[in-house]
Amino acid sequence: MLIHKISEVKEKVKEWRGDKNIKIGLVPTMGALHAGHASLIKKAVETCDKVVVSVFVNPIQFCPGEDYNEYPRTLDKDVELAESIGADLIFAPSPDEMYGKGQRLSNDTLAYVVPPFFYVNKLCGKSRVGHFDGVCTVVAKLFNITGADYAFFGQKDAQQLVIIKKFVNDLNFPIEIVSCPIVREESGLALSSRNKYLSDEGKKDALVLSKILFNIKACYEKGITDVSALKETAFSYLTDKHDMEYLEFVDKDDLEDKTKADNNTLVLIACRVEGVRLIDNILLA
Amino acid sequence: MLIHKISEVKEKVKEWRGDKNIKIGLVPTMGALHAGHASLIKKAVETCDKVVVSVFVNPIQFCPGEDYNEYPRTLDKDVELAESIGADLIFAPSPDEMYGKGQRLSNDTLAYVVPPFFYVNKLCGKSRVGHFDGVCTVVAKLFNITGADYAFFGQKDAQQLVIIKKFVNDLNFPIEIVSCPIVREESGLALSSRNKYLSDEGKKDALVLSKILFNIKACYEKGITDVSALKETAFSYLTDKHDMEYLEFVDKDDLEDKTKADNNTLVLIACRVEGVRLIDNILLA
Secondary structure, eight states: OEEOOHHHHHHHHHHHHTOOOOOEEEEEEOSOOOHHHHHHHHHHHHHOSEEEEEEOOOGGGSOTTSSTTTSOOOHHHHHHHHHHHTOSEEEOOOHHHHHOTTOOOSTTTSOEEEOOHHHHSSTHHHHSTTHHHHHHHHHHHHHHHHOOSEEEEETTSHHHHHHHHHHHHHTTOSOEEEEEOOOBOTTSOBOOGGGGGOOHHHHHHHHHHHHHHHHHHHHHHTTOOBHHHHHHTTGGGOOTTEEEEEEEEEETTTOOBOSBOOTTEEEEEEEEETTEEEEEEEEOO | OEEOOHHHHHHHHHHHHTOOOOOEEEEEEOSOOOHHHHHHHHHHHHHOSEEEEEEOOOGGGSOTTSSTTTSOOOHHHHHHHHHHHTOSEEEOOOHHHHHOTTOOOSTTTSOEEEOOHHHHSSTHHHHSTTHHHHHHHHHHHHHHHHOOSEEEEETTSHHHHHHHHHHHHHTTOSOEEEEEOOOBOTTSOBOOGGGGGOOHHHHHHHHHHHHHHHHHHHHHHTTOOBHHHHHHTTGGGOOTTEEEEEEEEEETTTOOBOSBOOTTEEEEEEEEETTEEEEEEEEOO
16 A cells, blocks of 8 residues: 555554554653642643653753753652642653763763754844753654643643654644643743742832733733834833843744734743843733 | 652653553554565564554755655555554654745754754764655654654665664654564575666676675675775776775764774665665674
Protein backbone atom coordinates (compact mmCIF):
# COMPACT_ATOMS: atom_id res chain seq x y z
CA MET A 1 0.00 0.00 0.00
CA LEU A 2 1.52 3.30 -1.13
CA ILE A 3 0.64 6.38 0.97
CA HIS A 4 1.69 9.98 0.36
CA LYS A 5 -0.03 11.78 3.29
CA ILE A 6 1.24 11.96 6.87
CA SER A 7 -2.30 11.90 8.28
CA GLU A 8 -3.06 8.65 6.45
CA VAL A 9 0.07 6.97 7.85
CA LYS A 10 -0.99 7.98 11.35
CA GLU A 11 -4.51 6.57 10.83
CA LYS A 12 -3.15 3.30 9.49
CA VAL A 13 -0.76 2.86 12.42
CA LYS A 14 -3.54 3.60 14.89
CA GLU A 15 -5.66 0.95 13.22
CA TRP A 16 -2.78 -1.56 13.50
CA ARG A 17 -2.24 -0.84 17.16
CA GLY A 18 -5.93 -1.11 18.06
CA ASP A 19 -5.35 1.77 20.49
CA LYS A 20 -7.80 1.79 23.43
CA ASN A 21 -8.01 5.53 22.78
CA ILE A 22 -7.17 6.44 26.36
CA LYS A 23 -6.16 10.11 26.60
CA ILE A 24 -2.96 10.82 28.52
CA GLY A 25 -2.21 14.39 29.58
CA LEU A 26 1.15 15.87 30.57
CA VAL A 27 1.72 19.02 32.62
CA PRO A 28 5.45 19.81 32.45
CA THR A 29 6.57 22.00 35.37
CA MET A 30 9.71 23.02 37.23
CA GLY A 31 7.85 22.51 40.52
CA ALA A 32 7.25 25.22 43.12
CA LEU A 33 3.65 24.78 42.05
CA HIS A 34 1.24 27.68 42.46
CA ALA A 35 -2.36 28.35 41.44
CA GLY A 36 -1.25 28.85 37.83
CA HIS A 37 0.10 25.29 37.69
CA ALA A 38 -2.98 24.10 39.57
CA SER A 39 -5.18 25.47 36.80
CA LEU A 40 -3.15 23.52 34.22
CA ILE A 41 -3.44 20.29 36.20
CA LYS A 42 -7.17 20.87 36.69
CA LYS A 43 -7.66 21.37 32.96
CA ALA A 44 -5.65 18.20 32.26
CA VAL A 45 -7.65 16.16 34.77
CA GLU A 46 -10.91 17.42 33.26
CA THR A 47 -9.96 16.54 29.69
CA CYS A 48 -7.75 13.44 29.99
CA ASP A 49 -8.11 9.92 31.40
CA LYS A 50 -4.68 9.89 33.02
CA VAL A 51 -2.50 12.85 33.98
CA VAL A 52 1.25 13.01 34.48
CA VAL A 53 2.76 16.07 36.16
CA SER A 54 6.50 16.36 35.70
CA VAL A 55 8.56 18.28 38.24
CA PHE A 56 12.06 18.97 37.00
CA VAL A 57 14.24 22.04 37.34
CA ASN A 58 15.90 21.65 33.97
CA PRO A 59 19.57 22.69 34.14
CA ILE A 60 20.00 23.14 30.37
CA GLN A 61 17.41 25.92 30.12
CA PHE A 62 19.19 28.14 32.64
CA CYS A 63 21.81 30.48 31.26
CA PRO A 64 25.09 31.22 33.04
CA GLY A 65 24.39 33.59 35.93
CA GLU A 66 20.72 32.65 36.19
CA ASP A 67 19.01 31.17 39.24
CA TYR A 68 19.35 27.39 38.66
CA ASN A 69 20.66 26.73 42.16
CA GLU A 70 18.32 29.17 43.92
CA TYR A 71 15.19 28.14 42.01
CA PRO A 72 12.61 27.11 44.66
CA ARG A 73 12.27 23.33 45.15
CA THR A 74 9.20 22.15 47.10
CA LEU A 75 8.65 18.58 45.92
CA ASP A 76 6.64 17.30 48.91
CA LYS A 77 4.17 20.15 48.63
CA ASP A 78 4.05 19.80 44.85
CA VAL A 79 3.15 16.10 45.06
CA GLU A 80 0.46 16.85 47.61
CA LEU A 81 -1.08 19.63 45.50
CA ALA A 82 -0.93 17.70 42.20
CA GLU A 83 -2.49 14.58 43.73
CA SER A 84 -5.19 16.60 45.48
CA ILE A 85 -6.28 17.93 42.07
CA GLY A 86 -6.29 14.42 40.60
CA ALA A 87 -2.90 13.88 38.92
CA ASP A 88 -2.20 10.16 38.53
CA LEU A 89 1.57 10.32 38.42
CA ILE A 90 4.19 12.86 39.44
CA PHE A 91 7.44 12.32 37.57
CA ALA A 92 10.37 13.92 39.38
CA PRO A 93 13.63 12.74 37.83
CA SER A 94 17.11 13.76 38.90
CA PRO A 95 19.36 15.58 36.40
CA ASP A 96 21.40 12.36 36.15
CA GLU A 97 18.27 10.37 35.29
CA MET A 98 17.40 12.85 32.55
CA TYR A 99 20.83 13.50 31.04
CA GLY A 100 22.99 10.55 32.08
CA LYS A 101 25.31 10.31 35.01
CA GLY A 102 28.34 12.56 34.73
CA GLN A 103 27.24 13.72 31.29
CA ARG A 104 28.50 17.17 30.33
CA LEU A 105 25.44 19.29 29.57
CA SER A 106 26.46 20.88 26.29
CA ASN A 107 25.56 20.68 22.62
CA ASP A 108 29.04 19.25 22.12
CA THR A 109 27.99 16.03 23.82
CA LEU A 110 24.15 15.98 23.81
CA ALA A 111 21.56 16.05 21.03
CA TYR A 112 19.18 19.01 21.18
CA VAL A 113 15.85 20.01 19.74
CA VAL A 114 16.59 23.46 18.37
CA PRO A 115 13.69 25.79 17.55
CA PRO A 116 13.89 28.11 14.54
CA PHE A 117 16.18 31.08 14.94
CA PHE A 118 13.46 33.52 13.85
CA TYR A 119 11.29 32.52 16.82
CA VAL A 120 14.15 32.59 19.30
CA ASN A 121 16.14 35.65 18.42
CA LYS A 122 13.69 38.12 20.01
CA LEU A 123 11.84 38.84 23.25
CA CYS A 124 13.16 36.59 26.06
CA GLY A 125 15.42 34.65 23.68
CA LYS A 126 17.54 37.72 23.07
CA SER A 127 18.78 37.98 26.66
CA ARG A 128 18.44 34.27 27.53
CA VAL A 129 20.74 32.75 24.90
CA GLY A 130 20.24 28.98 24.60
CA HIS A 131 17.22 29.04 26.93
CA PHE A 132 14.68 27.87 24.37
CA ASP A 133 17.00 25.15 23.05
CA GLY A 134 17.02 23.80 26.60
CA VAL A 135 13.25 24.14 26.95
CA CYS A 136 12.47 22.40 23.65
CA THR A 137 14.94 19.62 24.38
CA VAL A 138 13.56 18.79 27.82
CA VAL A 139 9.96 19.11 26.63
CA ALA A 140 10.65 16.75 23.70
CA LYS A 141 12.22 14.30 26.15
CA LEU A 142 9.15 14.48 28.39
CA PHE A 143 6.86 13.96 25.39
CA ASN A 144 8.84 10.86 24.41
CA ILE A 145 9.07 9.52 27.97
CA THR A 146 5.37 9.88 28.75
CA GLY A 147 3.93 9.32 25.27
CA ALA A 148 1.26 11.84 26.26
CA ASP A 149 -1.53 12.78 23.84
CA TYR A 150 -1.98 16.29 25.27
CA ALA A 151 0.41 18.67 26.99
CA PHE A 152 -0.73 21.71 28.96
CA PHE A 153 1.21 24.97 29.07
CA GLY A 154 0.42 28.37 30.52
CA GLN A 155 -0.06 31.42 28.32
CA LYS A 156 2.17 33.22 30.84
CA ASP A 157 5.26 32.00 29.01
CA ALA A 158 3.88 33.15 25.68
CA GLN A 159 7.03 32.91 23.58
CA GLN A 160 7.71 29.43 24.99
CA LEU A 161 4.19 28.36 24.02
CA VAL A 162 4.54 29.57 20.42
CA ILE A 163 7.96 27.91 20.13
CA ILE A 164 6.73 24.59 21.55
CA LYS A 165 3.76 24.55 19.16
CA LYS A 166 6.17 25.28 16.33
CA PHE A 167 8.63 22.46 17.09
CA VAL A 168 5.79 19.99 17.71
CA ASN A 169 4.39 20.85 14.29
CA ASP A 170 7.75 20.92 12.47
CA LEU A 171 8.90 17.60 13.95
CA ASN A 172 5.47 15.91 13.87
CA PHE A 173 5.39 15.04 17.57
CA PRO A 174 2.13 13.10 18.08
CA ILE A 175 0.84 15.40 20.80
CA GLU A 176 -1.59 18.29 21.03
CA ILE A 177 -0.52 21.44 22.88
CA VAL A 178 -3.22 23.01 25.04
CA SER A 179 -2.65 26.57 26.22
CA CYS A 180 -4.26 27.81 29.42
CA PRO A 181 -4.90 31.41 30.48
CA ILE A 182 -2.61 33.36 32.81
CA VAL A 183 -3.65 33.16 36.46
CA ARG A 184 -3.29 36.47 38.32
CA GLU A 185 -3.45 37.63 41.89
CA GLU A 186 -6.37 39.94 42.59
CA SER A 187 -3.88 42.80 42.28
CA GLY A 188 -3.25 41.83 38.65
CA LEU A 189 0.21 40.33 39.25
CA ALA A 190 0.71 37.25 37.07
CA LEU A 191 1.58 34.20 39.18
CA SER A 192 5.16 33.01 38.88
CA SER A 193 7.38 30.80 41.00
CA ARG A 194 9.89 33.64 40.85
CA ASN A 195 7.51 36.02 42.67
CA LYS A 196 8.86 34.33 45.81
CA TYR A 197 12.09 36.28 45.33
CA LEU A 198 10.25 39.62 45.76
CA SER A 199 9.83 41.63 48.97
CA ASP A 200 6.37 43.08 49.77
CA GLU A 201 7.60 46.38 48.35
CA GLY A 202 8.87 44.60 45.24
CA LYS A 203 5.53 42.89 44.70
CA LYS A 204 3.90 46.32 44.63
CA ASP A 205 6.42 47.62 42.11
CA ALA A 206 5.85 44.45 40.06
CA LEU A 207 2.20 45.43 39.51
CA VAL A 208 3.43 47.86 36.88
CA LEU A 209 3.81 45.03 34.35
CA SER A 210 0.12 44.09 34.36
CA LYS A 211 -0.94 47.73 34.68
CA ILE A 212 0.97 48.66 31.54
CA LEU A 213 -0.57 45.74 29.65
CA PHE A 214 -4.13 46.40 30.86
CA ASN A 215 -3.80 50.06 29.92
CA ILE A 216 -2.47 49.21 26.46
CA LYS A 217 -5.43 46.91 25.92
CA ALA A 218 -7.82 49.66 27.08
CA CYS A 219 -6.21 52.14 24.67
CA TYR A 220 -6.43 49.60 21.84
CA GLU A 221 -10.11 49.08 22.61
CA LYS A 222 -10.58 52.84 22.37
CA GLY A 223 -9.23 52.68 18.84
CA ILE A 224 -5.49 53.36 19.13
CA THR A 225 -3.67 50.87 16.90
CA ASP A 226 -0.33 52.57 16.27
CA VAL A 227 2.24 50.50 18.14
CA SER A 228 4.61 53.43 18.86
CA ALA A 229 1.72 55.36 20.42
CA LEU A 230 0.64 52.33 22.46
CA LYS A 231 4.22 51.78 23.65
CA GLU A 232 4.43 55.38 24.84
CA THR A 233 1.53 54.83 27.24
CA ALA A 234 3.87 52.63 29.30
CA PHE A 235 6.38 55.32 30.28
CA SER A 236 4.21 57.02 32.90
CA TYR A 237 4.13 53.82 34.98
CA LEU A 238 7.86 53.34 35.20
CA THR A 239 10.04 54.46 38.12
CA ASP A 240 13.67 53.88 38.97
CA LYS A 241 12.54 50.57 40.57
CA HIS A 242 11.86 49.22 37.09
CA ASP A 243 14.58 47.91 34.84
CA MET A 244 12.65 47.37 31.62
CA GLU A 245 13.98 44.71 29.25
CA TYR A 246 11.38 44.87 26.51
CA LEU A 247 7.82 45.83 25.61
CA GLU A 248 6.95 44.29 22.24
CA PHE A 249 3.96 43.84 19.95
CA VAL A 250 4.03 40.66 17.86
CA ASP A 251 1.72 38.30 16.00
CA LYS A 252 0.40 35.70 18.42
CA ASP A 253 1.15 32.76 16.10
CA ASP A 254 4.44 33.51 14.36
CA LEU A 255 5.93 36.27 16.54
CA GLU A 256 6.33 38.68 13.58
CA ASP A 257 6.73 42.25 14.79
CA LYS A 258 3.67 44.47 14.45
CA THR A 259 3.65 48.18 13.71
CA LYS A 260 -0.14 48.32 13.79
CA ALA A 261 -2.01 46.42 16.50
CA ASP A 262 -4.91 44.09 15.67
CA ASN A 263 -6.86 41.27 17.31
CA ASN A 264 -4.00 38.82 16.70
CA THR A 265 -1.50 41.05 18.45
CA LEU A 266 0.22 39.79 21.55
CA VAL A 267 1.82 42.42 23.79
CA LEU A 268 4.73 41.12 25.86
CA ILE A 269 6.68 42.77 28.62
CA ALA A 270 9.81 41.81 30.54
CA CYS A 271 11.07 43.95 33.41
CA ARG A 272 13.35 43.48 36.39
CA VAL A 273 12.17 44.45 39.86
CA GLU A 274 14.61 44.02 42.77
CA GLY A 275 16.83 42.16 40.29
CA VAL A 276 14.07 39.60 39.64
CA ARG A 277 13.25 39.14 35.99
CA LEU A 278 9.45 39.18 35.54
CA ILE A 279 7.41 38.65 32.37
CA ASP A 280 3.78 39.11 31.47
CA ASN A 281 1.67 39.41 28.32
CA ILE A 282 -1.80 40.12 27.03
CA LEU A 283 -3.65 39.35 23.82
CA LEU A 284 -5.46 42.32 22.23
CA ALA A 285 -8.47 40.19 21.24
CA MET B 1 2.15 8.18 42.80
CA LEU B 2 5.63 9.71 42.75
CA ILE B 3 8.12 8.20 40.28
CA HIS B 4 11.77 9.15 39.76
CA LYS B 5 12.82 6.71 36.99
CA ILE B 6 12.15 7.10 33.27
CA SER B 7 11.74 3.34 32.78
CA GLU B 8 9.01 3.22 35.44
CA VAL B 9 7.06 6.04 33.77
CA LYS B 10 7.21 4.15 30.48
CA GLU B 11 5.93 0.94 32.11
CA LYS B 12 3.09 2.75 33.81
CA VAL B 13 1.97 4.44 30.59
CA LYS B 14 2.10 1.13 28.73
CA GLU B 15 -0.11 -0.39 31.42
CA TRP B 16 -2.59 2.51 31.05
CA ARG B 17 -2.76 2.15 27.30
CA GLY B 18 -3.26 -1.61 27.39
CA ASP B 19 -1.03 -1.78 24.30
CA LYS B 20 -1.72 -4.84 22.07
CA ASN B 21 2.07 -5.12 21.88
CA ILE B 22 2.12 -5.18 18.13
CA LYS B 23 5.64 -4.46 16.82
CA ILE B 24 5.90 -1.85 14.09
CA GLY B 25 9.13 -1.58 12.10
CA LEU B 26 10.34 1.35 10.03
CA VAL B 27 12.93 1.27 7.25
CA PRO B 28 13.76 4.89 6.33
CA THR B 29 15.20 5.17 2.81
CA MET B 30 15.77 7.72 0.07
CA GLY B 31 14.51 5.18 -2.46
CA ALA B 32 16.53 3.84 -5.40
CA LEU B 33 16.34 0.63 -3.44
CA HIS B 34 19.05 -2.00 -3.93
CA ALA B 35 19.92 -5.29 -2.27
CA GLY B 36 21.25 -3.41 0.78
CA HIS B 37 17.84 -1.86 1.40
CA ALA B 38 16.20 -5.21 0.62
CA SER B 39 18.21 -6.80 3.45
CA LEU B 40 16.91 -4.12 5.86
CA ILE B 41 13.30 -4.64 4.78
CA LYS B 42 13.74 -8.42 5.07
CA LYS B 43 15.10 -8.08 8.60
CA ALA B 44 12.19 -5.77 9.51
CA VAL B 45 9.59 -8.17 8.07
CA GLU B 46 11.17 -11.07 9.98
CA THR B 47 11.17 -9.28 13.34
CA CYS B 48 8.08 -7.00 13.24
CA ASP B 49 4.32 -7.46 12.79
CA LYS B 50 3.94 -4.50 10.45
CA VAL B 51 6.60 -2.79 8.36
CA VAL B 52 6.65 0.74 6.96
CA VAL B 53 9.25 1.65 4.32
CA SER B 54 9.64 5.36 3.80
CA VAL B 55 10.92 6.66 0.47
CA PHE B 56 11.90 10.30 0.66
CA VAL B 57 14.81 12.15 -0.88
CA ASN B 58 15.22 14.56 1.99
CA PRO B 59 16.22 18.03 0.74
CA ILE B 60 17.54 19.28 4.08
CA GLN B 61 20.29 16.66 4.30
CA PHE B 62 21.86 17.67 0.99
CA CYS B 63 24.47 20.40 1.12
CA PRO B 64 24.76 23.12 -1.52
CA GLY B 65 26.41 21.64 -4.61
CA GLU B 66 25.40 18.07 -3.76
CA ASP B 67 23.25 15.80 -5.90
CA TYR B 68 19.73 16.47 -4.57
CA ASN B 69 18.25 16.99 -8.04
CA GLU B 70 20.21 14.18 -9.70
CA TYR B 71 19.64 11.63 -6.92
CA PRO B 72 18.01 8.57 -8.56
CA ARG B 73 14.21 8.37 -8.10
CA THR B 74 12.60 5.02 -8.92
CA LEU B 75 9.39 4.95 -6.86
CA ASP B 76 7.44 2.39 -8.92
CA LYS B 77 10.28 -0.12 -8.73
CA ASP B 78 10.82 0.67 -5.05
CA VAL B 79 7.17 -0.03 -4.18
CA GLU B 80 7.29 -3.28 -6.13
CA LEU B 81 10.48 -4.45 -4.40
CA ALA B 82 9.38 -3.44 -0.88
CA GLU B 83 5.99 -5.11 -1.25
CA SER B 84 7.52 -8.26 -2.72
CA ILE B 85 9.61 -8.61 0.46
CA GLY B 86 6.54 -8.08 2.64
CA ALA B 87 6.43 -4.37 3.54
CA ASP B 88 2.91 -3.37 4.61
CA LEU B 89 3.11 0.31 3.77
CA ILE B 90 5.34 2.46 1.62
CA PHE B 91 5.28 6.08 2.73
CA ALA B 92 6.42 8.41 -0.04
CA PRO B 93 5.65 12.01 0.94
CA SER B 94 6.40 15.08 -1.14
CA PRO B 95 8.78 17.74 0.27
CA ASP B 96 5.70 19.97 0.76
CA GLU B 97 3.97 17.24 2.77
CA MET B 98 7.03 16.88 5.00
CA TYR B 99 8.03 20.51 5.45
CA GLY B 100 4.93 22.53 4.64
CA LYS B 101 3.97 24.14 1.38
CA GLY B 102 6.24 27.02 0.42
CA GLN B 103 8.17 26.67 3.67
CA ARG B 104 11.77 27.92 3.48
CA LEU B 105 13.99 25.00 4.45
CA SER B 106 16.31 26.64 6.93
CA ASN B 107 16.98 26.63 10.65
CA ASP B 108 15.73 30.20 10.63
CA THR B 109 12.18 28.97 10.02
CA LEU B 110 12.13 25.25 10.94
CA ALA B 111 12.85 23.38 14.16
CA TYR B 112 15.69 20.84 13.89
CA VAL B 113 16.99 17.89 15.83
CA VAL B 114 20.67 18.72 16.15
CA PRO B 115 23.11 15.95 17.08
CA PRO B 116 26.08 16.69 19.35
CA PHE B 117 28.88 18.66 17.74
CA PHE B 118 31.50 16.12 18.86
CA TYR B 119 29.83 13.38 16.80
CA VAL B 120 29.30 15.58 13.76
CA ASN B 121 32.51 17.54 13.42
CA LYS B 122 34.51 14.64 11.93
CA LEU B 123 34.44 12.05 9.16
CA CYS B 124 31.60 12.82 6.70
CA GLY B 125 30.27 15.68 8.83
CA LYS B 126 33.43 17.70 8.20
CA SER B 127 32.82 18.06 4.48
CA ARG B 128 29.02 17.76 4.58
CA VAL B 129 28.17 20.68 6.87
CA GLY B 130 24.58 20.49 8.13
CA HIS B 131 24.06 17.03 6.63
CA PHE B 132 23.53 15.21 9.92
CA ASP B 133 21.19 17.94 11.24
CA GLY B 134 19.04 17.23 8.19
CA VAL B 135 19.29 13.46 8.68
CA CYS B 136 18.37 13.55 12.39
CA THR B 137 15.50 15.96 11.73
CA VAL B 138 13.89 13.87 9.02
CA VAL B 139 14.47 10.63 10.92
CA ALA B 140 12.87 12.12 14.06
CA LYS B 141 9.91 13.23 11.94
CA LEU B 142 9.55 9.72 10.51
CA PHE B 143 9.74 8.21 14.01
CA ASN B 144 6.96 10.55 15.16
CA ILE B 145 4.82 10.03 12.05
CA THR B 146 4.98 6.24 12.11
CA GLY B 147 5.24 5.67 15.87
CA ALA B 148 7.44 2.70 15.00
CA ASP B 149 8.94 0.51 17.72
CA TYR B 150 11.99 -0.48 15.67
CA ALA B 151 13.91 1.30 12.95
CA PHE B 152 16.40 -0.43 10.66
CA PHE B 153 19.56 1.22 9.34
CA GLY B 154 22.53 -0.08 7.40
CA GLN B 155 26.00 -0.22 8.89
CA LYS B 156 27.17 1.22 5.56
CA ASP B 157 26.42 4.75 6.84
CA ALA B 158 28.32 4.10 10.05
CA GLN B 159 28.61 7.66 11.33
CA GLN B 160 24.89 8.21 10.65
CA LEU B 161 24.06 5.08 12.63
CA VAL B 162 26.07 6.17 15.67
CA ILE B 163 24.54 9.66 15.52
CA ILE B 164 20.97 8.34 15.23
CA LYS B 165 21.49 6.00 18.18
CA LYS B 166 22.88 8.95 20.13
CA PHE B 167 19.97 11.33 19.48
CA VAL B 168 17.40 8.58 20.13
CA ASN B 169 19.05 7.96 23.48
CA ASP B 170 19.56 11.63 24.39
CA LEU B 171 15.98 12.60 23.49
CA ASN B 172 14.34 9.39 24.78
CA PHE B 173 12.63 8.52 21.50
CA PRO B 174 10.61 5.35 22.22
CA ILE B 175 12.20 3.33 19.43
CA GLU B 176 14.94 0.75 19.12
CA ILE B 177 17.58 1.18 16.43
CA VAL B 178 18.56 -2.04 14.65
CA SER B 179 21.75 -1.96 12.61
CA CYS B 180 22.20 -4.34 9.68
CA PRO B 181 25.45 -5.42 8.00
CA ILE B 182 26.81 -3.86 4.82
CA VAL B 183 25.76 -5.69 1.67
CA ARG B 184 28.54 -5.97 -0.93
CA GLU B 185 28.82 -7.02 -4.55
CA GLU B 186 30.88 -10.16 -5.05
CA SER B 187 33.75 -7.84 -5.99
CA GLY B 188 33.68 -6.35 -2.48
CA LEU B 189 32.09 -3.03 -3.52
CA ALA B 190 29.61 -1.84 -0.89
CA LEU B 191 26.15 -1.32 -2.39
CA SER B 192 25.07 2.31 -2.69
CA SER B 193 22.43 4.12 -4.72
CA ARG B 194 25.23 6.43 -5.82
CA ASN B 195 27.13 3.54 -7.50
CA LYS B 196 24.73 4.23 -10.43
CA TYR B 197 26.76 7.35 -11.17
CA LEU B 198 29.91 5.26 -11.89
CA SER B 199 31.10 4.00 -15.29
CA ASP B 200 32.30 0.37 -15.56
CA GLU B 201 35.83 1.70 -15.27
CA GLY B 202 34.85 3.74 -12.21
CA LYS B 203 33.32 0.72 -10.52
CA LYS B 204 36.65 -1.05 -10.85
CA ASP B 205 38.51 1.90 -9.37
CA ALA B 206 35.94 2.01 -6.58
CA LEU B 207 36.98 -1.46 -5.40
CA VAL B 208 39.98 0.20 -3.78
CA LEU B 209 37.82 1.31 -0.82
CA SER B 210 36.89 -2.21 0.26
CA LYS B 211 40.34 -3.55 -0.62
CA ILE B 212 42.00 -1.01 1.69
CA LEU B 213 39.59 -1.90 4.51
CA PHE B 214 39.93 -5.68 4.06
CA ASN B 215 43.70 -5.35 4.03
CA ILE B 216 43.71 -3.22 7.19
CA LYS B 217 41.58 -5.82 8.93
CA ALA B 218 43.97 -8.59 7.77
CA CYS B 219 46.96 -6.62 9.10
CA TYR B 220 45.15 -6.03 12.42
CA GLU B 221 44.44 -9.75 12.67
CA LYS B 222 48.15 -10.37 12.15
CA GLY B 223 48.85 -8.22 15.20
CA ILE B 224 49.43 -4.70 13.88
CA THR B 225 47.54 -2.26 16.12
CA ASP B 226 49.38 1.02 15.52
CA VAL B 227 46.94 3.20 13.62
CA SER B 228 49.63 5.16 11.71
CA ALA B 229 51.12 1.88 10.50
CA LEU B 230 47.70 0.55 9.51
CA LYS B 231 46.91 3.78 7.64
CA GLU B 232 50.12 3.49 5.66
CA THR B 233 49.02 0.17 4.21
CA ALA B 234 46.40 2.09 2.22
CA PHE B 235 48.78 4.13 0.07
CA SER B 236 49.83 1.31 -2.27
CA TYR B 237 46.23 0.94 -3.49
CA LEU B 238 45.71 4.54 -4.50
CA THR B 239 46.13 5.90 -8.02
CA ASP B 240 45.36 9.28 -9.57
CA LYS B 241 41.78 8.01 -10.03
CA HIS B 242 41.29 8.24 -6.28
CA ASP B 243 40.56 11.49 -4.52
CA MET B 244 40.78 10.40 -0.88
CA GLU B 245 38.76 12.40 1.66
CA TYR B 246 39.54 10.48 4.82
CA LEU B 247 40.67 7.18 6.30
CA GLU B 248 39.96 7.20 10.02
CA PHE B 249 40.05 4.86 13.02
CA VAL B 250 37.44 5.60 15.70
CA ASP B 251 35.58 3.94 18.54
CA LYS B 252 32.48 2.25 17.15
CA ASP B 253 30.18 3.68 19.85
CA ASP B 254 31.32 7.25 20.53
CA LEU B 255 33.50 8.03 17.49
CA GLU B 256 36.52 8.95 19.64
CA ASP B 257 39.73 8.85 17.60
CA LYS B 258 41.94 5.82 18.14
CA THR B 259 45.73 5.74 17.99
CA LYS B 260 45.83 2.03 18.79
CA ALA B 261 43.32 -0.30 17.12
CA ASP B 262 41.26 -2.78 19.12
CA ASN B 263 38.12 -4.89 18.67
CA ASN B 264 35.89 -1.82 19.13
CA THR B 265 37.64 0.08 16.37
CA LEU B 266 35.71 1.12 13.32
CA VAL B 267 37.76 1.97 10.22
CA LEU B 268 36.03 4.40 7.86
CA ILE B 269 36.99 5.55 4.42
CA ALA B 270 35.62 8.23 2.09
CA CYS B 271 37.02 8.65 -1.41
CA ARG B 272 35.88 10.21 -4.68
CA VAL B 273 36.01 8.19 -7.89
CA GLU B 274 34.92 9.92 -11.10
CA GLY B 275 33.71 12.76 -8.89
CA VAL B 276 31.34 10.39 -7.03
CA ARG B 277 31.75 10.46 -3.27
CA LEU B 278 31.89 6.88 -1.95
CA ILE B 279 32.11 5.65 1.64
CA ASP B 280 32.76 2.31 3.25
CA ASN B 281 33.77 0.97 6.66
CA ILE B 282 34.73 -2.15 8.56
CA LEU B 283 34.76 -3.16 12.19
CA LEU B 284 37.98 -4.74 13.46
CA ALA B 285 36.13 -7.30 15.58
